[in-house]
Amino acid sequence: MNKFMEILENSLLPIAEKLNNNRYLAALRDGFMVALPLIIFGSIFVVIANLPFLDKVLSEDSLASYQNALGPASSATLSIMGLFVIIGIGYKLTQHYGLEAIYGAVVAVASFLILNPQQLDEVTGVIPTAILGAQGMFLGIFTAFISAELYRFFVKKNWTIKMPPGVPDSVSRSFSALIPITLTLTIFLIIRILFSFTSFDTVQNFIYTIIQQPLTSLGSSLPATIVVVLLIQLFWFFGLHGQIIMNSVLDPIWYALNDENLSAFQAGSELPNVITKQFMDTFLVGMGGTGMTLGVVILIFLIGKSRQTKELGKLGGPSGIFNVNEPIIFGLPIIMNPLALIPWLLAPVVVTIITYVSMSIGLVPKPAGIIVPWTTPIGISGFLATGNSWRGAALQIVNLLVVMIIWWPFLKVLDKNYYETEKEATKAA
Amino acid sequence: MKRILLACSSGMSTSLLVSKMKDAAAEKGIEAEIWAVAQDKAVTDMAKADVLLIGPQMRFLKKKLSADAEKAGIPLDVIDPVAYGRIDGAKVLNTALELIEKNK
Numbered sequence: 030m031n032k033f034m035e036i037l038e039n040s041l042l043p044i045a046e047k048l049n050n051n052r053y054l055a056a057l058r059d060g061f062m063v064a065l066p067l068i069i070f071g072s073i074f075v076v077i078a079n080l081p082f083l084d085k086v087l088s089e090d091s092l093a094s095y096q097n098a099l100g101p102a103s104s105a106t107l108s109i110m111g112l113f114v115i116i117g118i119g120y121k122l123t124q125h126y127g128l129e130a131i132y133g134a135v136v137a138v139a140s141f142l143i144l145n146p147q148q149l150d151e152v153t154g155v156i157p158t159a160i161l162g163a164q165g166m167f168l169g170i171f172t173a174f175i176s177a178e179l180y181r182f183f184v185k186k187n188w189t190i191k192m193p194p195g196v197p198d199s200v201s202r203s204f205s206a207l208i209p210i211t212l213t214l215t216i217f218l219i220i221r222i223l224f225s226f227t228s229f230d231t232v233q234n235f236i237y238t239i240i241q242q243p244l245t246s247l248g249s250s251l252p253a254t255i256v257v258v259l260l261i262q263l264f265w266f267f268g269l270h271g272q273i274i275m276n277s278v279l280d281p282i283w284y285a286l287n288d289e290n291l292s293a294f295q296a297g298s299e300l301p302n303v304i305t306k307q308f309m310d311t312f313l314v315g316m317g318g319t320g321m322t323l324g325v326v327i328l329i330f331l332i333g334k335s336r337q338t339k340e341l342g343k344l345g346g347p348s349g350i351f352n353v354n355e356p357i358i359f360g361l362p363i364i365m366n367p368l369a370l371i372p373w374l375l376a377p378v379v380v381t382i383i384t385y386v387s388m389s390i391g392l393v394p395k396p397a398g399i400i401v402p403w404t405t406p407i408g409i410s411g412f413l414a415t416g417n418s419w420r421g422a423a424l425q426i427v428n429l430l431v432v433m434i435i436w437w438p439f440l441k442v443l444d445k446n447y448y449e450t451e452k453e454a455t456k457a458a
Numbered sequence: 459m460k461r462i463l464l465a466c467s468s469g470m471s472t473s474l475l476v477s478k479m480k481d482a483a484a485e486k487g488i489e490a491e492i493w494a495v496a497q498d499k500a501v502t503d504m505a506k507a508d509v510l511l512i513g514p515q516m517r518f519l520k521k522k523l524s525a526d527a528e529k530a531g532i533p534l535d536v537i538d539p540v541a542y543g544r545i546d547g548a549k550v551l552n553t554a555l556e557l558i559e560k561n562k
Binding site: 042045046049050055058059062265268269270272273274341344348353354355356357358359360361362364404 | 466467470471474497498513514515516517518519521522539540542543544545
């Protein structure tokens with residue numbers, strides 16, 4: 030068993046290293062980090078605009094004007110989050126190369142806009158906001174990567190206009206960026222023109238059909254989600270931060286799915302996706318942290334006899350309410366603990382299935398596309414994520430009970446072992 | 459004055475440890491500045507620190523950060539998982555002080 034675990038850990042660590050240190054995935058992760066405060070700002074106002082019982086207190090007209098007044102908050106942030114992700118990626122990747130990062134950011138935005146349709150139906154001179162949200166997410170990410178790379182390539186080629194000494198630094202810098210930016214954007218313009226001769230018409234359309242749609246529909250399926258959940262749990266079992274490792278790959282998919290739901294939610298139509306960013310954050314992490322260990326903490330208080338588990342409950346309980354559970358993971362311990370492995374892997378999968386099914390059959394509303402910070406306590410997060418529905422909170426409580434039932438026998442044995450050891454130790458003393 | 463930097467994914471779980479380490483330092487009468495950051499800020503904050511400790515769940519960062527730490531001239535290590543689980547501030551503080559001492 031030990032040998033097997035060692036082999037597994039030795040193969041997981043390099044994967045974690047590669048995924049976390051890959052410069053594109055790092056830029057992607059940082060790009061989403063840049064967008065996050067804006068996304069949360071927008072989410073807050075979606076929540077306020079859709080408070081429950083408003084429709085009972087306000088007339089239809091005043092409700093509409095209330096929602097219209099708050100609308101810009103989310104349409105300027107949450108709905109066009111792709112734009113901020115592009116800026117973030119372009120900036121961070123260029124910064125990684127030690128170049129003037131702001132040029133990387135603007136070049137990424139301009140390249141992306143060049144590739145997109147600049148008309149909506151018959152109206153020209155507009156940029157459809159849909160492409161700045163979910164629809165353009167993948168194209169935006171690729172464009173940001175490629176434009177930053179091209180920009181770097183041309184800067185390194187040193188075909189820059191050299192200013193004589195004595196020219197102020199900022200002036201010469203703006204000129205030094207001129208040639209790389211011109212060349213980079215020209216390439217994107219050529220790509221755009223080439224695509225206009227294909228049946229896809231725009232690059233946006235091409236990436237969306239060929240890459241984004243297949244990937245998001247794969248990512249929104251239950252089997253794929255279970256695989257991802259198991260991988261995250263497995264990484265954590267070896268004490269490696271599973272989300273940091275997996276999310277950099279999956280965030281684009283989950284956020285795109287999230288945004289599709291948001292548009293539908295705001296339009297008042299049927300929500301298309303069950304699996305979204307919020308599904309993962311609220312219904313898996315949002316119950317005491319990875320592996321939903323709030324259930325374990327409660328069990329410790331209910332049945333814990335040994336000093337070790339009781340101490341741990343007191344130590345890890347408070348932060349567990351805010352879904353920070355490293356004390357439990359490392360302290361129980363869950364890592365490398367054969368007794369914890371089964372409930373650790375099983376509980377999240379069961380909860381995933383319960384949540385997926387209850388949302389699919391309409392028992393509980395699907396996530397409304399609102400981004401709730403993952404540190405939001407259980408109950409509140411479920412309520413907010415499902416568009417202010419008490420059923421979202423109730424589902425979390427049901428899931429919590431399921432987690433407790435799954436853990437019960439295993440924690441009992443674990444606790445008994447500790448208890449016996451402690452008794453032996455006091456006897457020996 | 460000892461300056462101890464901790465890093466994890468978002469600086470949340472290490473900040474639990476930070477408060478315990480501060481308590482331990484105060485008890486021992488050691489003047490120390492201890493703070494936690496998210497991994498992406500670790501490199502910039504290194505300049506202000508005497509030692510960097512990484513949460514065990516982020517130990518895959520060690521290789522990458524080692525190069526930066528060497529440049530900054532500070533030692534770096536992964537926090538012992540058992541001490542991390544117990545939020546054992548005193549123990550981690552000792553590790554940090556030992557690393558600083560050895561680096562002199």
